[in-house]
Amino acid sequence: MEQQLMELGQKVAALEAGTGMSNTVNMEIFYWWCTALMITIHAGFLAYEMGASRAKNVLASGTKNLLAFAFVVPTFFFFGWWIYNAFPAGLTIAEGSSAAAPWSASMGPNLSDNATGVFWAAFALFAATTASIMSGAVIERIRLTAFLILAIILGSVVWILGGAWGWHPSGWLTTELGYHDVGAAGVVHLIAGAFTLGVLLNLGPRIGKYDENGQPKPIKAHSVPLTVIGLMLIIVGFFGFLGGCIIYMGGAQWTNIYGQPATLSAFAFNTLMSFSGGIIGGWIKTRDPFWMMSCGLVGIISAASGLDVYYPPLAFTIGFVGGYTAPLVARMLERAKIDDAVGAVAVHGFGGAWGVLAMGLFAAGYPNMGEMPPVTLYGQIISLVVLGVLGFAPGYLISLAMKSAGYLRVPHEVEVMGLDLVEVPIEAYPEGMTQPARKETSSTGGIPGAVPAE
Template sequence: MEQTAPTLAELQTLIEMTGTINMEVFYWWCTGLMVIIHAGFLAYEMGASRLKNALASGVKNILAFAFIVPTFFFFGWWIYLAMYNGFTPDFEAAVAGLPWSTSMGPNLTDNATGIFWGAFVLFAATTASIFSGAVIERIRMSSFLILAIVLGSGVWILGASWGWHPDGWLTKEWGFHDFGAAGCVHMIAGFFALGVTINLGARIGRFAPDGTPILIKGHSMPMTIIGLMLIIVGFFGFLGGCIIYAGGAQWTTIFGTPVTLSAVSFNTLMAFSGGIIGAYFITRQPFWMMSGGLAGIVSAAPGLDIYYPPLAFLLGITGGVVAPLADKIITDKFKIDDAVGAFAVHGVSGMIGLIALGIFSGFPNVVAGAPDISFSGQLMSAGVMALLGFVPGFGLSYVMAKVGFLRVPPKAEIAGLDLVEVPLEAYPESVPATETPIRTSTVTA
């Protein structure tokens, strides 16, 4: 570098470019770490499937990711930029999100769009993976993919535009505050999953003829809980993606309020721990402990920027206690078969999280010009998110079920989706493919 004295303006340019480069680096690692979420989901959902369906669950997961990326390129990002007012698009603001915009590709004068888009794509893929766990072992591949695309490149990003955007109408009009995407990611994915599972119906053998639930056990619990811990690793990318890197100024939330990464560090770890402990006291088993840890983070997610850490811990415990209980109610009372408890862990915890921040309000740092965080604002926004997830999930799957397109035939389900869909065996040396009786017996056992 030249050693002649630089001017003030030159130095300023140098500093600003330093900030730009480091901003890109920050979201690059967020994106990379969020890919770990998908390694985790693969392990989690394959482990939670029976032997006869393990690979089919993996295929769905991988394929959902693959279809969401291009669809999010072609219309998902545009929705985020356009729809912050509700259902009236701001075409002007969204020009930069049109797939032929110069921002939507390599551009030496725009170091931001691609890297933000990348992080958002990973959020999108996460919503699809949350949903996919609920419907394993009986959904038809093609209907699953349509639903995953609608959720991942449509519904959730509409919710993000409404309540996770500096100009979102929920933020502007109701003072909605949701640091960690408990609403647009977790609630929407969870309620979407609920809507679909209602129409999809339970797996064969999940309930006895008299309605008594019979637990269907995944074939590898160790694989599942390792997967869940990898998802927690990925959460550091996810939560990093919830915060705006502003170079030489303090961090802000994605809707513009100030925050430190230190605050997020405190509260994420405390809420995760609380969730594990809460679920342990209720269930004593590791699937729910890890799911409870997740539920704990989600239950504190809206206020990870502002909570006092012991409060985040208590909210985490709450999430960890409620999630397995909520799942039990869904199963035992409503006879809904959500194979991994996605609605309880994401939908219910997200709702707890949004409402809790309304209860523990009095926090002043909302967007300039917007109302303060309030109980009613959080509650009504949670209602919006619930509907925004549930209605499309229920509606679409209702139509699909009516035309007989939603679910694989019973024969295929009993034989196992791997045999029907995947020309490959999960463990060729462990379970002889010819011994279908052994496989089938696990359904009724």
């Protein structure tokens, strides 16, 4: 009998160990595929920006987007991940942050650590996404190397510092103000939009954007269909992005980034409802397919802070308000001579700010973990201001220094010719889409040929 009990105990222990490892591997698999889906966001940004550019700048816009991803990932490895773990309390270095240093045993192959790599990968994709938000706004006139420096600062320093403050379970915005932002409306979108606004103020508008009276003129995208498809790909990738915002707990309920109970079901309800609300808001306001899809994205961002707690019709309403309002914000910026080529400040900056504020308006009193304060409108507003300043100040000051050094913008003649001629060794459309076709003649007289996109 004693021998049988011992064998039974060993089997139970083996079963528990196997279950524990299964939970660990399932967690690893979940974040692996979240990361893969997030790469779809970058396929979307690539199509979105290339379509929004004129044909003479298509490949330069695409190259810029690819390089932003390529530079942000390694810089996030070398210092971005450490910033997140080092500064949740403010600007003092937290104990234990050395585990996130690039030379740490956890930052590489380690059979005793199944978590660090996949969490780092998810956060690295958040970083690359944040940098790419700026990318579309500055197309057709920014120097490539200046952009890459700004992208590294935004993706691997600024946003992740905001993430440490407002997305880390020990972040001071949460522990002191009760800040709640499960889907990163503030720590990603608001920061990126504010940073982009700072850069645009110094970069200036594209040549030809304003007439001699200062009135804005349309600079048409060379492929609106490609842009709309790109936006839809971003939405697909957003399901990976939002999945990465929830914590897989093997054998237990999911939690949000703050340790509060959450479900993917709540995220599913509210993501789809807010997306639909945003599209409808954009359609009612503009009837423009580009803005309909952009406003669908605004809708998700608008509801992002409370995806875990909102009643789905409320998420729809919040998304509708964001989608209806974002084109108005874009128009206001345009009239102020701020040339945002894809509306990134309105979509991400305004959408993120509205998302943070909406959480305070509609979910005040939601309890926090332990003795941390609950959600309050005051806490959300103060956090909104903090994150907005955190994004805007470095974007404005660093781009101002670049402008003063003559380093921010390409030369006038390069911008007129098109960046592809200078920066890219191949042609996007070798059949001649970048120049007007010659006029054809016939026996009946001169018949003008089609004038392709410029």
